[in-house]
Each structure stands twice: as structure tokens, then as C-alpha cells.
Amino acid sequence: SLAIRRAALPADAPLVRRSESNLARLLVRRGSHDVATGLIAPVLAQRRAQLAADHTDRVRIELVEAERLLRAGDAPAAARALAAIAPTRPDPASPLSAQRMQLAADIAEARGDMRAALDLRTRALAHLRGIGTAQQTQAARLAIDLARAHLATGERATAQRLLADAERVLRPALVPQAPAWAEWNRLHAQAGATPGPVVRATR
Numbered sequence: 137s138l139a140i141r142r143a144a145l146p147a148d149a150p151l152v153r154r155s156e157s158n159l160a161r162l163l164v165r166r167g168s169h170d171v172a173t174g175l176i177a178p179v180l181a182q183r184r185a186q187l188a189a190d191h192t193d194r195v196r197i198e199l200v201e202a203e204r205l206l207r208a209g210d211a212p213a214a215a216r217a218l219a220a221i222a223p224t225r226p227d228p229a230s231p232l233s234a235q236r237m238q239l240a241a242d243i244a245e246a247r248g249d250m251r252a253a254l255d256l257r258t259r260a261l262a263h264l265r266g267i268g269t270a271q272q273t274q275a276a277r278l279a280i281d282l283a284r285a286h287l288a289t290g291e292r293a294t295a296q297r298l299l300a301d302a303e304r305v306l307r308p309a310l311v312p313q314a315p316a317w318a319e320w321n322r323l324h325a326q327a328g329a330t331p332g333p334v335v336r337a338t339r
Contacts, residue, residue, distance in 0.1 A: 157196040164204045176201050189222035192232065199235055206239070211246040218243065231271050234260040238278065250288060257282045276305035277316055283323050295327045 156179045163172035180201055183194040198221045206214035218239055224232050241256035261282055264275035283298040302320060310316060 154193070154196070157193070157200055160197065160200045161203065164200060164207055167207070169204065169208055172200075172204055176204060190224050192224060192230065195221055195224050195232055199232070199239060203239055203242075206242055206246060211243055214239075214246075215243050229267055231264060231267065231274065234263040234271075234274075234278075237263070238281075245285075250285065254282070254285045254289065257285060272305050273309050276302040276309075280316060280320055280323065283327070284319075287323060287326055292327050295323065299324055299327060 156175065160172055160176045160179065163169075163175065176197065180197050183191075183197050187194040198217070202214050202217035202221065205217055218236070221236070224230065237256045237260035241253040241260065244250075244252040244256060257278065261275060261278050264271045264278060279298045279302040283295040283302070286292075286295040286298065299320060306314075306316060306320070
């Protein structure tokens with residue numbers, strides 16, 4: 137846990153930095169905005185004081201802050217925060233570029249620009265798949281998001297293919313109660329997709 141790592145490691149240890157960013161992102165996505173802000177603000181101030189603008193650990197928490205703004209309902213502020221984040225050092229194996237594109241897609245969708253969102257998510261998925269097996273689960277979750285976007289534009293065949301791709305990765309990796317499966321089942325039914333049975337939660 138973050139508390140254990142903070143007690144055992146220096147404050148600037150990479151494991152501590154990564155744990156802080158991961159916890160902040162989890163809080164943001166759960167809607168715990170006040171708690172997330174309380175964690176993000178000091179961490180962000182520390183990163184900005186200690187790290188170069190393009191340092192991976194700084195970019196990681198900057199992305200979380202931009203996502204917090206978006207989920208709090210302020211898409212313009214989120215767009216400004218995202219635009220201000222420095223490009224990271226080139227690293228084909230890093231998922232940060234995909235995270236940046238995913239967030240840009242979410243902002244575009246919030247503004248009603250579905251085509252831009254679709255293009256950004258397509259590029260993000262291609263990047264994650266290019267990294268390899270380490271990002272398979274994240275790529276599968278993004279494929280579900282992308283399938284939803286294709287269904288919104290009437291492209292059922294593409295949505296069906298994406299859902300089938302996601303299923304192959306997620307079925308052995310997640311329990312049936314996982315939230316990703318609820319969304320997969322909903323889209324599977326909406327698309328009229330045939331590959332694989334509906335995943336049902338068990339008691």
C-alpha cells in the first residue's frame with residue numbers, strides 16, 4: 137500500500153511516486169474528488185518543484201489532475217491542463233502517450249466532438265497494442281470504450297470486432313463481477329454481437 141511504501145522508502149522513490157499517482161487516479165475515477173484533491177495538490181506541487189516538466193513521474197500526476205478536472209465537470213480547464221503538460225521523453229514502451237490520447241478523447245467527447253474522440257481512442261489503442269503483452273488488459277478496456285464510440289456512430293461491425301478482441305483478453309483475466317464485464321455485456325447486447333456467451337456475475 138501507499139502508506140507502507142511511504143514508511144519504508146524515501147519520498148522521491150519511484151515506487152512511492154507511482155503509488156501516489158495510481159491512488160489519486162483511483163480516487164478520481166471513483167468520484168472521491170475532495171479526497172483526490174487532497175492527495176494530488178501536495179504531490180503535484182512536489183513534482184513541479186523537484187522534477188523536469190517532461191519527467192515521467194511528473195507527467196503521470198499532471199495527467200491525473202487533468203482527469204480530475206474533467207470528471208469534476210470542467211472540460212475547458214481539463215483541456216488547458218492537458219495542453220500544458222510537456223511531451224514526455226520518447227519511449228515506445230511507455231503507456232503515457234496512450235493515456236494522454238485517451239484523456240484528450242474524453243475531453244473531445246465531453247465537448248460533443250465524437251469523431252475526434254473516436255480518432256484519438258483508435259490511436260491510443262494502436263499505441264497500447266504496439267507495446268505488447270504488458271498492456272493487454274488496459275488495451276482491452278480501451279477496446280470496450282472504442283466499441284461504444286463506434287456503436288454511437290452506427291459502425292456495428294467494427295464494434296463487434298473490438299468486443300471480441302476485448303473478450304479474448306479479459307475473460308481469463310477478470311472475475312465476472314468486474315465492472316468492465318457489465319459494460320462489455322451491455323455493448324455486446326447493443327451490437328448484436330455473437331462471439332462468446334454473455335458473462336454473468338455469480339453469487
